[in-house]
Amino acid sequence: MKKTKKSNKLSKITKNFTVQRFFMVIVTVLIAFIIIETGAQPTRYKLNAGDVSTNDIVAPREVVNEVLTEENRISARDNVEQVYKEDTQAFIQVIYKKDDFFKAVSTARLSVEKKMKELGLSPGSKNYNQYLKEAEEAAQESLANKLKELSVQLSEEQTAYLVSRVSDSETEAFEVLTKQLISQSMSEVITQSNLDIHIQNLRNSYNNEQGISDELKDIGGQLAGSILRPNQVIDNEATEKKRQDAYNNEANIVKIKKGSRVISFGDIVTMDKLKILEELNLLETKERYDYLFSLGIFVTLLFLTGIAAVFLRKYNKKIYKSRKELFLLCLIVIIMLVLARYLFPFYGGLIIPIFVGTMLISILLNFELAVVINCVLTVCISLMLKGDYKFLYMGLVCGAISAFLVTKAHQRSRLSMNGVLLGLINAVFIVFINFIEKSDAATILKESAAVFLNGIVSMILTIGLLPFLESAFGIVTPLKLLEISNPNHPLLKRLLMEAPGTYHHSLMVGNLAEVATEDLGGNALLARAGAYFHDVGKLKRPDFFSENQLSENPHERMAPNVSTVVIKAHTVDGAEIAAKYKLPPVIKDIIKQHHGTTLVAYFYYKAKKSESGDEVKQEDYRYEGPKPQTREAAIVMLSDSVEAAVRSMSNKTEEKIEALIRKIIKDKLDDGQLNRCPLTLADLDTIANSFMKVLSGYFHAREQYPEIRELLKKDVFIEAKGEYNIGQAQNNGTIFEEGKKDGGAKVDNN
Structure with a gap:
């Protein structure tokens, strides 16, 4: 029994939204802390x-x-000369x-003489030649x-020639000369590396000799290249030993004494310095943990989270009390921190697309919240960048501008152009920041190009992520509202064909709602x-609603309670049709709420007039709601x-x-x-x-009648399906003619 009570209590706590909200915030803070701490830990030099x-x-x-x-x-090993030994x-x-x-x-020469002797031929013999x-x-062949x-x-x-x-x-002189020259060459040190030199020298010696023909000189040169060989060969064992001794020489060791500076401020990090830092465990170290530094980051995150929470609670309670919107906010923050954590090592903070988070929040949630979260994200990422003031300035200033740019962009093409504009703003801003720092032209050009591309890429990522986030969290953006409001939307085309009056x-209701909502500072696109x-629920039974009727009125043959059920059903049917066509939840809410719990007056009073009128309950003739x-x-x-009431006026x-x-407004109130x-x-x-501003534009040419306020007091405004119409009171006011729009009968407006 006690276990059951504890289990119920725990379940009740976990289902409490305040607990869930606190859990989401804590998890987000912890994840953000891990991301920022690993990037900002000072014992880890990001070089x-x-x-x-x-x-x-x-x-x-x-x-x-x-x-x-x-x-x-x-170098010492490679510079060691090879050790040679004599090839005996x-x-x-x-x-x-x-x-x-x-x-x-x-x-070969003797073979010719021998052959001629064997043939018994002498120079004077026939066929001797x-x-x-x-x-x-x-x-010669031999x-x-x-x-x-x-x-x-x-x-x-x-x-x-030789034969x-x-x-x-x-021939004898050539042989003597060759023996002399070769002996002379072989008495010198000939190695594989200088063999070509000795061959060339031998050829030059032949060419310089005056006692032989040019043909023999050429033959001697060819002979020298063919028979001359090194008399000194590499002693591999001795050479390797000498190289190893040179390699292991202590003079080659470069040591950095304790307390010596490894890298000074402004030095270019070379591979040897990087290796030293790695050896000293100063790169990505995990052994020395700075608890005070980590505590400072954690407390800073708590302060930033507190600022965001206070802003939401005081100025944006809708998001503060919305589970899915709060989760979306936390998700965007984490995504941006992860992007920053893994992008800034490649080119500092200037390539971090911080504008993605700002623009997504501005489009999906709220412009003011986007500016606040942009400041929070900029400070958080700056902790990882360790004083990159260029990113800090750009994030705070250009981030706020990016939130503003997307608030008025209701088309994806406009967003794309704003991406280019954001890139230009970033580039101009960075140029002037570099002017302050007296940066060189190469730095200005490189950083300007980086932030320009950052703006464009940020917008591309924003446009790419929007449909997924809209679908996943059921959030309706102006872009989505414009898409579904397109006359080519399948459901609107079906409404036009099957229920043209509706x-x-x-369309007229949309005009009225848009202008009124815009004047109030609300979401005019959502209202439209x-x-x-x-009224898409009327597609299920379009002929039961007067604006779609051409002749017969089906309600004349139906009992009042049945007619009421049909009339009331169009809100429920509309929600089902909207779900089938995957309309956003906020549109389905408007469909269900646009009549609230108003009374279907005509059929209620008609039922009251019937024989069982005393048993008629008013709640049976009211829409199921909910109220708006x-x-x-x-x-x-x-x-x-x-719209329905004004349209029925004569x-x-x-x-x-x-x-x-x-x-009408007073009656609803x-x-x-x-x-x-x-x-x-x-x-x-x-x-x-606002309604007057719209309707006066439609009916401005109407004739102005004398004072009619007394007559209006006698008129009774009745509602069938929630729309009011002017009808002439009859039968002592106990029964009224059915409203033109929803009841289906004609109105006698005298």
């Missing part, structure tokens, strides 16, 4: 390579500059290759194959849209009644119309239909004047 340091950072202990140390080590086989291999070359040449040519070609094996590259012409055109003395009545759809809860709903109710003069308007909406007597007078 990247290339940034300009805004702090003097001192090393708390001795630390090695690992980046510079590693650079020194690599190199000279022998070169000499052998040289000997093989000349042996091959000699063999022919066989000599064949023998030389065979010798020599070419041998040179290929030796990797000596000679042309066919050079091979032919058939050079003399033996020239459609035209609704609500008026357009207030807002100014807009109340104005639509009054506009509906006034003699329309300004005096008659004004008297009728004020009579006396009937208690305006008890739940925030309208004052002064507001009702303004509404009456």
Whole structure:
């Protein structure tokens, strides 16, 4: 039993809106604290390579500059010269290759002589030249194959020259010279790196020799490049040891002593300094927690939250008492803080689209609240930016301007243009702030471009988020109201086709409601849209309402109580149709409230006249309500009644119309239909004047009749479905002719 009581008590507490509101605020403050604290914690230096340091950072202990140390080590290792050792086989291999070359040449030349001797041919013999040519070609081919094996590259012409055109003395002289030059070259230090130089020097030596032909000089150059090789090779083991010794040399280590300044104010952060800060745990540290700093941020957030709460409670109670609107406000604040937290490290505060939150609040909730929350958000984000005064100034000034820009923008195209305008305002503002700071042209140009794009991107994000937030929270913006008020809306087109009389009545009611609401400073677009759809319930039975009847009146064959049920049902039917067409909740509220709990007078008095009149209860002939809860709903109710009553008048003069308007408003007030909406007597007078302003424009050409106030006192204003009409009192005032609009019978206005 005790557990049940505790459970019921706990459930009652959790369902209490004050508790829910407190919970939402606390959760928002905690999330905001975590976001801001992680971004503003002073032990965490938000620095990247290339940034300009805004702090003097001192090393708390001795630390090695690992980046510079590693650079020194690599440089020392890479600058170590390679260690060589002598290749004892190199000279022998070169000499052998040289000997093989000349042996091959000699063999080829001797093969020609041998071939001619075998053929028994001498220079005077018949066909001697022919066989000599064949023998030389065979010798050339044999020599070419041998040179290929030796990797000596000679042309066919050079091979032919060695076989058939050079003399033996020239060959011997060439061989002696080659041996001498190669021996001389191989006596020097030849490595892989300077091999090309020695080859070129050897070729130059051949070219400078006067005792051989040019052809042999070219052959010698080719031979030098083919057979010369390094006599010194890299000692990999010794070289690696030398490099390792150079790498590990203590002279390469760069140390920063304890108390030495790592980075000075204004220094460019280099990779080695960044590494030092990381080594010293001064970047993104999580080990040293500054409790006093965090407490300061938390208390600051409480102050800012308190300011916003007091403003809501004192100047905007509607949002203060609305669960969904308060949640929307908290959500927008959190989204903006998250965006700021993860954007400012890339380019400071100038790219943070703080205007998104301000504009969303201005469009979805309230302009004054948007300005207040803009200040709160700017201060919160400034805590993370650690003194970025440019963002602070821009956020406070341009943020307020952005809230103003969207208040009068009722079309998305206008919003887009305002995004460009906001970007220009941002750019101009930042230019003059930079003038104060004497910034250079490059800084001015870069920051101006950044804030210009910020304004455009902020508007793009705002336009993109609006439909989702409107749908998720059921909030109606001017943009949404304009969309649904478009004559091409499916429900309005259906109303025009199926109930044209109701459609035209609704248009006139919309005109009256819009002007009156605008004069009161209310939501004129909402009043117009609500008026357009207030009678959509008549689509279910359009012929039962007089403005849509062409001949027969179905109510003449129906009992009064049945007619009343049909008439009253159009508010409920209208709400159902509105839900089917996904109209906003505020429009559905106007549909349900536009008659309040008014009496369906004609059918009530008709029932009273019947035989069972004594048993008729008035509450059975009243609309189910609820009564209008807002100014807009109340104005639509009054506009509906006034339009129907004035339209049924036969003699329309300004005096008659004004008297009728004020009579209708007084009757609604006396009937208690305006008890739940925030309208004052002064507001009702303004509404009456607004109605006259509209209706006098329609009927200004009417003839002015003499004083009719006495006649009006005799007229009885009856209501069927909540609209008043002038009817002639009959049968001692106990029964009245049915109102033209809703009852369906004609009015005898004499």
